[in-house]
Amino acid sequence: xxxxxxxxxxxxxxxxxxxxxxxxxxxxxxxxxxxxxxxxxxxxxxxxxxxxxxxxxxxxxxxxxxxxxxxxxxxxxxxxxxxxxxxxxxxxxxxxxxxxxxxxxxxxxxxxx
Amino acid sequence: xxxxxxxxxxxxxxxxxxxxxxxxxxxxxxxxxxxxxxxxxxxxxxxxxxxxxxxxxxxxxxxxxxxxxxxxxxxxxxxxxxxxxxxxxxxxxxxxxxxxxxxxxxxxxxxxxx
Numbered sequence: 255x256x257x258x259x260x261x262x263x264x265x266x267x268x269x270x271x272x273x274x275x276x277x278x279x280x281x282x283x284x285x286x287x288x289x290x291x292x293x294x295x296x297x298x299x300x301x302x303x304x305x306x307x308x309x310x311x312x313x314x315x316x317x318x319x320x321x322x323x324x325x326x327x328x329x330x331x332x333x334x335x336x337x338x339x340x341x342x343x344x345x346x347x348x349x350x351x352x353x354x355x356x357x358x359x360x361x362x363x364x365x366x367x
Numbered sequence: 368x369x370x371x372x373x374x375x376x377x378x379x380x381x382x383x384x385x386x387x388x389x390x391x392x393x394x395x396x397x398x399x400x401x402x403x404x405x406x407x408x409x410x411x412x413x414x415x416x417x418x419x420x421x422x423x424x425x426x427x428x429x430x431x432x433x434x435x436x437x438x439x440x441x442x443x444x445x446x447x448x449x450x451x452x453x454x455x456x457x458x459x460x461x462x463x464x465x466x467x468x469x470x471x472x473x474x475x476x477x478x479x480x481x
Contacts, residue, residue: 288469297457297472298411343411353399353461353468354426357411 256281258346260358267334267365275329275361277318277344286347287320287327288355293340301342302329339365369394371473373458379479383447388476390441390458398460400441401470402433405455417441453480 261276279285286305290298304311304320304327311318316331327344344358371392380386392398402414415433417423423433430449434442441458458473 290472297475300469300471303469341408345411353401353416353470354413355411355470359410360408 256283256346256348256354256356258344258356258358260342260344261361262359264362264364267363269336269365269367270333272332273330273334273338273363275342275344275363277327277329277358279325279327279344279346281346281348283348285320285322285325287318288345288347289316289318289327289329290343290345290357291340292343292360298343334363334365336365336367338363369398369460369471371458371460371471373456373473373476375476376474377477377479379481380448382450382480386443386445386448386452386478388443388456388478390443390473392439392458392460392473395439395460395462397438398462399468400435401459401461402441402443403457403459403472404429405457405475407454409454411457415443448480450480453478 257280259278288303289301291301292298302311302313302318307322318327318329320327341360341362343360345355347355374389400417403411404414405411413426415423417435420435420438431445455475457475459470461468461470
C-alpha cells in the first residue's frame with residue numbers, strides 16, 4: 255500500500271535560519287503530493303501541492319519540488335519565522351478512486367527567537 | 368466562499384456513552400465529505416468518505432459510523448464510546464472527485480473519553 259515517511263519528530267531552529275523537512279513516499283500509482291500545516295489547536299491547512307515532476311511550487315515563502323526519480327517532496331524555506339512553528343504533514347493522494355489521502359506522521363517545527 | 372462548521376467544539380464523554388459529531392458545509396453544492404481522526408500529536412487517519420447524500424463508505428473500522436442525511440451535512444456517531452476514541456475529529460471537503468483534488472479541513476472537534 256501507499257506510505258509516506260517524514261522527518262521524525264521535532265525540528266528546532268533559530269529564527270532566520272533555513273529549514274528542510276523531508277518527505278518521501280511509496281506508491282504504485284502516479285503521485286499527487288501535499289504539504290499541510292497545523293498550528294496549535296487548529297485544523298490542518300493546505301500549504302503546497304504538486305503532481306508535476308521536477309517543478310518547484312511555492313506558497314507563503316515555503317517551496318517544494320516533486321522528484322519522482324527519488325520519490326521525494328521535501329519542504330523548504332530559506333528563513334523561518336516564529337509564526338512557522340507548527341506541525342507539518344506530508345500527504346499522498348493515489349489514484350485508487352476515492353481521493354484517499356495518506357498522511358505521514360508529521361514533523362513539529364519549533365522556531366526560537 | 369465555502370465555510371465548514373463542526374459541532375460541538377469539544378466533548379468530554381464517559382466510556383460506553385453514545386456520541387454524535389456533526390459537520391456542515393455552506394457555499395458548495397454536492398461536496399465530497401470526509402471524516403478524519405487524529406490522536407493527540409499524531410497523524411491524520413481517514414475514517415469515512417461520502418460523495419453524495421445517503422452514501423457513506425468506511426475506510427477504517429474504529430467502531431464508529433457515519434451518515435450523510437443532507438447534501439451539506441455529515442454526521443459521525445457511535446452508540447458506545449471507547450477510551451481509544453479520544454482525539455481530534457476533523458471533517459473535510461473537496462470539490463471534485465479525483466485524486467488531485469485538495470481536501471479542506473474544518474475546525475475540528477476535540478473528544479476526551481474518560
